[in-house]
Amino acid sequence: MSLTLTALVASITVFVLAIFLGFELISKVPPTLHTPLMSGANAISGITIVGALILSNSEFHNGNPGLSAWLAFAALVMATINVVGGFMVTNRMLEMIAGKKNRKKGGH
């Protein structure tokens, strides 16, 4: 994983573009959606789970997990909680807000 300058600059380019994109994505959010949006975005920031997965697999010494493997394991647990819990709880909130309306449409 040796890092070249060009690769770094490419990563920075992606970083900058994504930041701009994030700014543009959200413009007007009705108050009802503030919490679900926050919660959903939070779940997405659990993407760090990818890093935790990779390190949980690589940081072994002679087949035994070392300190850093256990740290990666802790990271994996935390990230998974964040991801699974985050999306589920967001879903629950949204079902409360929007789901009911839909069910009503069908029912009445």
Added chain:
Amino acid sequence: MSLTLTALVASITVFVLAIFLGFELISKVPPTLHTPLMSGANAISGITIVGALILSNSEFHNGNPGLSAWLAFAALVMATINVVGGFMVTNRMLEMIAGKKNRKKGGH
């Protein structure tokens, strides 16, 4: 300039992000600004001038410009017209629309 797969995918990533960004950038434009916006964006698409510059410098054979150098030259002229003319004409339009207002504020 040998192209690796990783570099290609990185470029595609940038491409996709920039397209999304372009979509998000413009949401509501008052009719008055349709033409200046079109004209300004057009000037920006003259960025191909960078490519024309690079090729105008590289496509030489034994110090003499070959066909492809002349093509690059033609591209350079066209792109420069697009860029210079485009920004100037946009500026003229905008001065008509906005500049007058400002001058008025100062004047009256």
Added chain:
Amino acid sequence: MVDPVVSDIGYLVSAALFLLGIKRLSSPKTAPQGNRLGAYGMLLAVLVTMAKMYNEGIIGLELIAGGLALGTIIGAWMAIRVEMTGLPELVALFNGFGGGASALVGLSEVLGRIHNGDVPSPGIELYATWVAIGLSGLVGWLTLTGSLMAMGKLKGGFYIPLTKKDDRGRRKWVNFPTWGPPWLNFVKGSLLVASLALICMTIQEPENTDYIYAIAGLSGLLGILFVLPIGGADMPVVVSLLNSMSGIAAAFTGFVIGNNVLIIAGSMVGAAGLILTFIMCKAMNRTLPAVLFKSFGGGGKETVTRTKVGSDPEEVAMVCDGISKCVIIPGYGMAVSQAQHAVKEFADLLEAEDVEVSYGIHPVAGRMPGHMNVLLAEANVPYEQLIEMDEINSELPECDVAIVIGANDTVNPVARSGEGPLGGMPIIDADKARVVVIIKRSLSVGYAGVDNDLFYEDKTMMLFGDGKKMMNELNAAFKDL
């Protein structure tokens, strides 16, 4: 040879799904779909990573499977078990976990590299990686401790275990501290500068783990001090800001392990979270610096000295008989006592008598944005009857009875004076109605800790008691009329 491209493209698709997810989450109709898209994106990213690892040979299978299983069980259990009133705390907690995970990944990477002697020689790789590790640690640990603080503040406090139970059967309750003298801002600034200096020093001595741990310690402390002075009422804004930071931490982690999807998703969440923070500040009528650097609200409860004679359900039922327009204004108390179903029943009773019923929803009623909407939707209140603040305020002067259930700050007329902790917050003008009925357990103050003159007005009838119980009694009384 083709494999890495497939996985890169998989990551790109998952980034696009996140993007669409965030976008859809911000509009009412598409929000559930947005959340699903985000989840699919995450699933894809995990699967792609697993496939990649499988290709390269899995050595830590137990660790991975165990971690995923454990995290899934805990996360799902928390998400299912949580009560609606506990949602904001849970979001804060999850957010802290996200930040912590990013910090841990960075830590794990640096320790692993040092242990394996894989520290790059001075040059661009060392600088970039170590700076990214330092920054992901700084932002990540800060997010973790800050979010835990925020969670505590959102709960408002905690019961001290083992203390004597009072007459209502509850143990001693202490409020979560809110404390922040002006000089604390200097301390916070110094901590930040010190952490950044430490990051520079890690570059000089990349093998020295002390610096890494010092960064963790300082930034953890910074997170605590950051949230300490902020009042509970401002917590949603703080959580949103911390959410933005956990995104940034993930993006830095992406630089550490050289993965674009982390960079894209993380920085997108970081930017979107920041915008959302500003939007929320605006909805609460505050500025971000005011929220962050001036302590406010949620702290010491004022002692109530004035008194007011309570009314009873029968009297209120009589007042409500034969009116033509009633506005119900719910607040945090309705959420705590789970009174929404009883409220809906009351509204049905009134509507059967041809009374026009609507609900006045204050944007920050309850403890999280949209709290009331969620609860009332759960009780099947038609969406059209939920009226936003500005609109209901123009209707209230023609309203016969305003029923305020468990709300306090959001109807406190002192806000109009522009002074004190509530100063300038827009409120629902309940006091413009002909008669105001207020259902709460006592005359005590609300979140911001400010006394409410509305209770003592002549046109106000106080109905003291638990929200749900009083609503049920009111319904019974109304049926008996």
Added chain:
Amino acid sequence: MVDPVVSDIGYLVSAALFLLGIKRLSSPKTAPQGNRLGAYGMLLAVLVTMAKMYNEGIIGLELIAGGLALGTIIGAWMAIRVEMTGLPELVALFNGFGGGASALVGLSEVLGRIHNGDVPSPGIELYATWVAIGLSGLVGWLTLTGSLMAMGKLKGGFYIPLTKKDDRGRRKWVNFPTWGPPWLNFVKGSLLVASLALICMTIQEPENTDYIYAIAGLSGLLGILFVLPIGGADMPVVVSLLNSMSGIAAAFTGFVIGNNVLIIAGSMVGAAGLILTFIMCKAMNRTLPAVLFKSFGGGGKETVTRTKVGSDPEEVAMVCDGISKCVIIPGYGMAVSQAQHAVKEFADLLEAEDVEVSYGIHPVAGRMPGHMNVLLAEANVPYEQLIEMDEINSELPECDVAIVIGANDTVNPVARSGEGPLGGMPIIDADKARVVVIIKRSLSVGYAGVDNDLFYEDKTMMLFGDGKKMMNELNAAFKDL
């Protein structure tokens, strides 16, 4: 060693400037700044490129300096010399140059590589580069020929040189053809498919230049056929779409030469241009497929059979004396005759008599969006007096005199019937005013080629003649009253 990074960062900054430029261009207050940011971004990109070339050794200095100088002179000269009425054509022309430049860069690269024997062996590099070259050619040539066609159509036609001059001293004028039987869509489809097939074939035989030239030929033809069936009135939409394409072409060129700033700027313009295209369609009350695949408007002028007695300036001046509200509705004719200053003078005269004057601006009056605003701003008409269509329509029933100067389609009541080329286009309800004065040279039709019943109504006074001349005479008559 550090140099390439500096230049990469320079490119990144310039991409960010483009981004901010586009964003600011879409809002009235920030638009001039947006344009400037875009120009700075371009300047930066050019400087960075030159610095990079300087580092690597400049060999084509004469070529580069000559090309830049020539392009700058021509571009600046065109931009300065153009009259306001000619703006849309010029934008179309510039756009075509942009597309052509991208196509030429691709062509130059591929010919250079073949000549130098630098064709990669089959593999990812060959595929990616050759596909990018093919696509940049396809889109680029199409943009070039399509934009030239669009330019011709925006002019409306051309004088045939060397023909006999008529009594007004003008040579014979032919309209630009608009022709598109339904089967033409099949032809266009086949051309597109054939071009794509050719791109696939270039990968098989990368050294075969015939394919490259064939792509250029086919896509050039495609551009012509693409614009041929579309009526002049829809040209701004087409130019906007072509603008989007020239951005895409630049992005593909970025893949060819492996430069991110081209990719970012190009694809951003491509996407933003597409959105703008939809916005413009909406403003003209049409859908994009309807614009592109059904021919409409701008074609054959109908012969006028009915007659109407003209009025004279003195009569109109008398009608305008003592009224209280006057609405001026300008159109293309005001632009052609440069009557805006005379119009403003007339408005001043009326205002001196305490008449309330406002201007009714139709979104597609003239030949480009915002055409009227630009002209009237040039004549120092206060911005507040320019009223948009919907708003002025609610005022027109109380208006004493509506002065229509050089407008036709935009006030044609037949649009309300929903039939014919104008069917469904929202119009300014000039016919609701008490008296309508129409200033134009004849009874002939406007852009869409549809006869206008408004001319023949009793309340309508026709003032036949060149717009500027008639306005000046009207001003003189009004002063003489």
